[in-house]
Structures are given as C-alpha cells and as structure tokens.
Amino acid sequence: MKILKKFKFNIQLFGGRGTDSSSGRYGGGAGLKESDIVDTRELVTTRAEHQAETDELLGTARDFRDKYGEDGITEELQLATLKPKAQDAMAYCDSYGNVAFNENYFDKKKLTVAYDACVKSGFHPGRGNKTAVQAVAAHELGHHINNKLAARLGKDSDALATEICNTARKQTKHRGVVQMENKISRYASSNNKEAIAEAMADVYCNGKKAKKESIAIVNVIDSYYKK
Numbered sequence: 543m544k545i546l547k548k549f550k551f552n553i554q555l556f557g558g559r560g561t562d563s564s565s566g567r568y569g570g571g572a573g574l575k576e577s578d579i580v581d582t583r584e585l586v587t588t589r590a591e592h593q594a595e596t597d598e599l600l601g602t603a604r605d606f607r608d609k610y611g612e613d614g615i616t617e618e619l620q621l622a623t624l625k626p627k628a629q630d631a632m633a634y635c636d637s638y639g640n641v642a643f644n645e646n647y648f649d650k651k652k653l654t655v656a657y658d659a660c661v662k663s664g665f666h667p668g669r670g671n672k673t674a675v676q677a678v679a680a681h682e683l684g685h686h687i688n689n690k691l692a693a694r695l696g697k698d699s700d701a702l703a704t705e706i707c708n709t710a711r712k713q714t715k716h717r718g719v720v721q722m723e724n725k726i727s728r729y730a731s732s733n734n735k736e737a738i739a740e741a742m743a744d745v746y747c748n749g750k751k752a753k754k755e756s757i758a759i760v761n762v763i764d765s766y767y768k769k
Contacts (some may be wrong), residue, residue: 578628582642585619592621595675597646602679603641605746606687613690614683622646632677639711643678649724650675667727667744667753677743684742688735689764701732710758725755739761 556645589596606614610618612728617639624631632653633643647653650673657674669671669677688706692699716722722731723737729738737759744756 559663574624574631578620578625579665580623581627582622582640585621585643588621590717592648593754595643595650598650598673598675599679602746603683606680606683610690612688613687613694613767616641616683616686618666621648633682634659635689636684637689639686639690639769640769641679641686648675653678663728667730667740667756668748669743670748670751672747676748680746681739681745684739685735686737686752687742687763695766700735703738706759706762707734707737709762710755713758713762714755716755722755726753726759 543639575701585596585599587594603614603616603619608614615624616643617652621640621641622634622642622644624646629644631644632647635641647758655675657666657669657677663666666677672680685744689699691700695702697705707723711719711722714722716725719734719737720731723734723740726737726744730737741752741759742763744752745760750757
C-alpha cells in the first residue's frame, strides 16, 4: 500500500505483482529488497514502547485468525529496521508469512495523518471506525490470506488473485477488471493482488458500508473456505 509522495510517506504493503512462495521473499513487491532490511524483531517484545499500536495490530490479526482459521495465522508480527533509502516503506508482508511494520513509522498520529490524506484523495478506501494501524494491518493480512489460500490450493498467488478478481468483476457487472478495481481505490487498480488487499481492508474497516466491489472480492475469497 502506498501513501502519496507529497506527504513524504509511502506505505508499501508487499505481496504485490509477482510475489509468491516461489519468487523469493520480496520478489515483485512494491520495491523493497531483502537487503534493505537491517533487522526484525517480534512485535510483542517491544509492546511497552508501542502499546496502543501493538494492541491494534494484534487485535486485527486475531480477527483474521478467527475468520480464516489457520490461514489467518501469521508466522510473526514484527517491527523492522530498514536502511535509510528504504524509509518510504511503512509495512510489508513477506512470503514466509510474516507481517512487519517499519519501526520508524509505527506511530498512530503519523500514520493517521498520512493515511487519511490518501483516503481523501481516493488513493485508499476509507477506514470507517477503525484506526490507520488497523487499516494498514488489514491490507497486509489480505495479502497474507491470498498467499496462504494459493499455497493450500496449489496455485500461483498471482493466478489466484486474477481468478478472484475476474469472478468478482462478473458479479459486479463491470466491463473490465481495472474498472472494477478503480471503484475500490486508485491503488487497488495497480494490480489484482493490491485489489484483494485493498478490498480486504475496505470490508474489515467498513463492513456493509464498504464498496460493493470490495464486498464482492471478499465474498469470492470466503467462498473458497466454504467448499
């Protein structure tokens, strides 16, 4: 997920085009390379430093676990130390099943200002009564669910994302997938994986008030768990 450049923030929620379990840890994501990561540590070990943010992230992760069972369980929730050149990256989801926030931006006030500015511009869907931390976490966990579901089905995660979005496109009667995705947010139209992550965040944050396109995508994902 990206924040507009003018705000000096760039929330990058990895798992984008080309990222799957066969393409390396960060293959194809939004620009972050494994060499950009200096260190990671488990988030709960630093809860005292970021209690509110940590609790919000843990709560969102718990909600996904409750809904999607084992597929909703991450390996670790982490804080990452990134090199100076990679400080635009706010968070990522790697193919090992870890979700990490950049420690420099794991701050409610800073993230809220940046995220809400992008919502106002249409770059990301609204966050309803959820916090910016929860919205970002839900996006990341959307990538995680797509990756886990693809692995369980024995499919490439890009191929599964395309399959899901094509099905949702037919259900919403849009003429094209990009047209449908653009109704969710401008970032959702960048590729099918980002559309899934944005849709998951939209529905998590807004429930029945989410965009109908987001609801359609999440309903398609949920249908795999009913088979």
